[in-house]
Amino acid sequence: MPRPPKAREALLAAYRDLLVSEGERAATMDAVAARAGVSKGGLLYHFKSKDALAEALLAALRDAAELDRERMAADPEGPARYFVRTSVNSGTDMDALFVAAVRLAQTGHAGALAVLEEIDAAWLELIRREVPNPAIATAVMLMGEGLYHYSSLAGSWPEKTFGTSVGELLAVVDRLSGRTGKGPGTA
Known part of the structure; x- marks a missing residue:
């Protein structure tokens, strides 16, 4: 192409x-x-049209999210740890695309809402393959979403606000998902 x-x-x-x-x-x-x-x-x-711009932006987000899911699925520490570990807005192109789509969704843009739901569902599906308990998988997903939300705001991010590091949250992911011992995938 x-x-x-x-x-x-x-x-x-x-x-x-x-x-x-x-x-x-x-x-x-x-x-x-x-x-x-x-x-x-x-x-x-x-x-x-402006709609054509929005469609192109959402297509770019879909592409970026697909690459992210491939990395998530292949991560040696597993999808749950990958999701939480990478759920800090670090100013990447995907972060900018995601925030832009959220801004569209906030206006009720049906396409943006659908793409964001599709991406979240795909991330959650990967987490559920590793963490079969639906409530725990959802808790992991919401932990990452919360990190992303706070790190996307101006000012201090969760570590400063809550006094908890991403490493400490990964240890919680390990406890919730039943990981024990040392090695890849443990804190």
Whole structure:
């Protein structure tokens, strides 16, 4: 598959960044074109509408989430530990795509809501393969989601706020999922 043109990438990045920093209402077609340094005609060549921009953003998030699930499934420590360990917003492209999709979902955007639910369900399915108890698997999922939420906010992240490190939370994951002993997958 050929690489998308640089203007298309710049426009999509501008849309993503506007959603993250200013919200859906500020991510107008004019604002996206201006931020990307592309003419309005150039924007319309690549994206006929704001809906087309949103669809492209959600497709990019799906692709990034698929790669993340592949890493999660292959992680030697297991999906549960991987999920919690990587559930700190570290400013990656996937983080920006995820936050942008959340901003769309907050406006009731049905496509964004569906993609976010799809991604969460796929992550939870991987955790459930390792942790068959549904309540424990859900607790692990919610632990990671909480970490992500707090680390996405401005200010101090959970370690400073709650006095608990990610390593300590991984030890809780191990206890909840019944892991014992030392070696890969134990704290």
